[in-house]
Amino acid sequence: MKKHLLLVASGLLLSFGASAQTTSADDPLPGYTQAERFAGNKLSTMLFSTSVDPHWFKAGNCFWYEYKTGNGNVWYVVDPSAKTKRPLFDQDKLAAELTEIVKDPYTAQQLPIQKLETGEDGRTFTFQITSSQDAKKDSTDKDKKTKKEVFYFSYDYPTRKLTYLADKKKDTEYPNWASISPDGKTVVYAKDLNLYRMSREDYEKLKKDDKDSTVTEIQLTTTGVKDFGFGQPYSLLNTDTLCNGKRKNPGYLLWSPDSRHFVISISDNRKVKDLWVINAMATPRPTLETYKYQMPGEKEAPVSHLYLFDMSNDSYKEINTQAFKDQTIRMAYRPRLHKQRDMKELPSIWLGDNNRFFVTRSSRDLHRIDVCTYTIGEDSIRPIIEERMNTYIELRPLAAVNNGKELIHWSERDGWAHLYLYDDKGNLKNRITSGPWHVDQIVKVDEAKRVVYFLANGREKGENPYYEHLYRANLDGSGLQMVSAGDYFHDVRVDDNAQFIVHNYSRINTVPKSDLLDNTGRKVMELEESDFSQLFAAGYQFPEPFKVKAADGVTDLYGVMYKPFNFDSTAVYPIIDYVYPGPQVEATRYPFTRMSVRTDRLAQAGFIVVSVGNRGGHPSRSKWYHNFGYGNLRDYGLADQKAAIIQLADKHKYIDIHRVGIHGHSGGGFMSTTAILQYPDFFKVAVSCA
Numbered sequence: 140m141k142k143h144l145l146l147v148a149s150g151l152l153l154s155f156g157a158s159a160q161t162t163s164a165d166d167p168l169p170g171y172t173q174a175e176r177f178a179g180n181k182l183s184t185m186l187f188s189t190s191v192d193p194h195w196f197k198a199g200n201c202f203w204y205e206y207k208t209g210n211g212n213v214w215y216v217v218d219p220s221a222k223t224k225r226p227l228f229d230q231d232k233l234a235a236e237l238t239e240i241v242k243d244p245y246t247a248q249q250l251p252i253q254k255l256e257t258g259e260d261g262r263t264f265t266f267q268i269t270s271s272q273d274a275k276k277d278s279t280d281k282d283k284k285t286k287k288e289v290f291y292f293s294y295d296y297p298t299r300k301l302t303y304l305a306d307k308k309k310d311t312e313y314p315n316w317a318s319i320s321p322d323g324k325t326v327v328y329a330k331d332l333n334l335y336r337m338s339r340e341d342y343e344k345l346k347k348d349d350k351d352s353t354v355t356e357i358q359l360t361t362t363g364v365k366d367f368g369f370g371q372p373y374s375l376l377n378t379d380t381l382c383n384g385k386r387k388n389p390g391y392l393l394w395s396p397d398s399r400h401f402v403i404s405i406s407d408n409r410k411v412k413d414l415w416v417i418n419a420m421a422t423p424r425p426t427l428e429t430y431k432y433q434m435p436g437e438k439e440a441p442v443s444h445l446y447l448f449d450m451s452n453d454s455y456k457e458i459n460t461q462a463f464k465d466q467t468i469r470m471a472y473r474p475r476l477h478k479q480r481d482m483k484e485l486p487s488i489w490l491g492d493n494n495r496f497f498v499t500r501s502s503r504d505l506h507r508i509d510v511c512t513y514t515i516g517e518d519s520i521r522p523i524i525e526e527r528m529n530t531y532i533e534l535r536p537l538a539a540v541n542n543g544k545e546l547i548h549w550s551e552r553d554g555w556a557h558l559y560l561y562d563d564k565g566n567l568k569n570r571i572t573s574g575p576w577h578v579d580q581i582v583k584v585d586e587a588k589r590v591v592y593f594l595a596n597g598r599e600k601g602e603n604p605y606y607e608h609l610y611r612a613n614l615d616g617s618g619l620q621m622v623s624a625g626d627y628f629h630d631v632r633v634d635d636n637a638q639f640i641v642h643n644y645s646r647i648n649t650v651p652k653s654d655l656l657d658n659t660g661r662k663v664m665e666l667e668e669s670d671f672s673q674l675f676a677a678g679y680q681f682p683e684p685f686k687v688k689a690a691d692g693v694t695d696l697y698g699v700m701y702k703p704f705n706f707d708s709t710a711v712y713p714i715i716d717y718v719y720p721g722p723q724v725e726a727t728r729y730p731f732t733r734m735s736v737r738t739d740r741l742a743q744a745g746f747i748v749v750s751v752g753n754r755g756g757h758p759s760r761s762k763w764y765h766n767f768g769y770g771n772l773r774d775y776g777l778a779d780q781k782a783a784i785i786q787l788a789d790k791h792k793y794i795d796i797h798r799v800g801i802h803g804h805s806g807g808g809f810m811s812t813t814a815i816l817q818y819p820d821f822f823k824v825a826v827s828c829a
Contacts, residue, residue, distance in 0.1 A: 177677070186673070189643075191206065203257065227296060241290050289309070395488070497543065532551070558581070579594045622659065715748045716750070777810070802825070
């Protein structure tokens, strides 16, 4: 349906945009050829890496990353302490060695390395290469499709020695149903709507043979039923009932750090009514997918339940959480470390210590949210921080200091998002941040130095308020410092020891760059600058950021304008507004973003394309701004969109205010359709996608 809708829309837009780009009767729309030059498959041959994505070693603060330019892929190892960046491989030598073993030809520029990972020792890497030849059939493989042969290798970085792992024939499989305890001894999972456990030894047997009959399963619960069970998927296909009693599912639980307990939250959806979708692409026949969904105005709501399990005697109890009608419970979890990103079978651990954890409970209307604590042995959770507002309340993950003896809490209680330090009894010790700017999220807490690192925006005068920066502050509220400076949007990766930062930065109209910083913001070394040479040679031009006023004449709105690359300032162009209403995000992009068919490429067909925020759209400004659409999700952003286009047309004579189109996807599709109903004399064409 989406493709057909776009084709119909294209027909509408052909006549809509012809005048500015027409050059001859034989070639009425040369801009479409220009747009096709930057299609996704062609763009990938002109624009390569735009950021550094570090894989931190499991010990120390070294990391490796892969970066691609017009000269191919290169893998680097960075030692921040030594201020060195070295190639991981001698790629000419490696290409020759791989060619001899795999029998497919490779060069230093064409190394199809897959699943590169570093070992515990920080010097041994493993990776694989897929051959052009078909693999031999494996009688134990359930997948009957023909596969290519895969070669597995080990590589010692200091000596640059490559070892072919001839005995390894396939990837190790890690079942997605297993919740492994922090001590690695116990595995918990769901089956037939109840919870079970097994030993690690039995789990390892199933990894080798999932039909091993010597495995011992211990059933932990017996009360699970359809729509009120453990491990029930969000939705069920009409084929699921055929194997409900055999299939293992993840339990979505959190362990105590000492592995003695775990906690799990499930919902009783038995009274909630069904909703359905049909997967028409399923083979050999379409399937019906059923899920529980509470429609607006319906009284039948999911009911959350919280259970604590004791592994010493396989017992469990329900914890009383009730405070609000139709409330929702969410468990706070310990964030994972960056060095764990490539590790398999990681435990999910609750936020807190061995005997205590934290949860949040929210009222159905989100006007009331409590941060609560639970101590083993008690019957109920206990609220320690209360948030109350006349409209919906946002939350971010809680950060614990010293296993929860202190808490860093994110709140918009004064109209701006800021950080607050509490003790574990719920007493406010002090504010950490304050002022008319927005803290977006906590990145890292250095407990030893009592410093918190966080992303925030809107603090730096004269900057686009959507540009995120990394800041640091002492937990007592002193010492606020910007770490990632510069008039850019900043994307950062802080190492687990909070010593070094991989710093990617750009604007919509700049070439992305990457540096390595220390934790005060001092540049340790430059890492990369994206290779735009082929993109520029093909005629690419950056879009233009702009600022206008909202319909109230007071609020600043920020947007981006996309022009045809063969833009003629003496011509007059139709304008198309690409929209998304929010409230979780706006359609506008502020760091450099790869070309999109909805903006850059659409402009090449002979349009001025704009994307601009609107009040109620984005959470990263004031609570007032974000809250603007509360109670009116139909058309709250349209007045601002219209006002922005009028201001742009007044300023730029090449914009034809009498030919205004609007386009959006999902919520933007709803918005674009509403636009031609709300303002039919202004928006002449709408293209709405689901």
